[in-house]
Amino acid sequence: MTLRSARLLVLLAATALAPPASAKDGFVLDDEVAICAGCHGEDGVPVDPEYPAIWGQQYFYIYTQLRDYAAGRRENEIMTGVAAEYDKDQAKQLAEHFAAQTWPAIPSQAQDGDEALANTAFTAAQCSACHGKWQGDSRIPRLAGQQAGYLSKTMHDFKTEVRMNAPDMSNIMKQYDEPTIEAMARYLSSLVLH
Template structure:
């Protein structure tokens, strides 16, 4: 009995983070995530983003933004609120280490022209470069087109508020350009 009480006292003295970290199983958590984000990296729904192979810091930041309600989603806000900082980092590391899955995305006639006009006008390449992500910048190439479209429209309509510079950029683009840009980026 004395040993059990001594061990319990040591855990309590170490703080709540120790108990949480010992219980966090990133593989088990990833199985929960797979319910929407897919078993092999292909999301179940077209409006759900691919997170396999996404940039580490971007995933981590989005989890923290959901938890702090800087970004809202009916499912992700509650889930992310349950993760402490270390758990969010573990999940971000787990997904960033995965290979990006290939999707089938089609463009429509004129998409490249409209998309390039939007990219030039919004100076998107200044940050996004070749669209494959870079540390804090998310990969957009090969991302779900419906997710990309919704994300850009959410910025434009000030639904998504966790990247103010994107709001002003997306407000410059009409919906037809955003739709073409989403299809174009998905096809890269």
């Protein structure tokens, strides 16, 4: 663990223990972005395969997730405490900042058979009715090129109802077994939008 990572963990632990605030005192966008970069990457490529790429993600989706973490509708040992510090305007500033960035190129490759299995699952659940061509749209997140580890974790969290801020997704994910979820995650991660 680097010294920077250790400092970040201490900062995040202190943040998680702090009582929720209506607005973060001394909020400076660049400083908050630097904190976010500790996990989500200074160049948009997250430091862990289970962390989402947020550079270039949909504005309203980012904003909603921050508010859901703050309200306890979505939980994460780091993000719940971090998001609870921001008021609506601060969450909007962060969402605007990250949405304005260029989506990072994260190398990923699907395995043989992933595309067919994923497309069968997508068709059965009518995923394209909301997710379209996987590029995202306002409240719907971009999935194309997202980290496979994060997509897999998210689908499992919906399936097991760990993540509760999209009940329809929980119902859909309960249909799928482990190989199907992993195939969907790898396939979506491998998609490159032009």
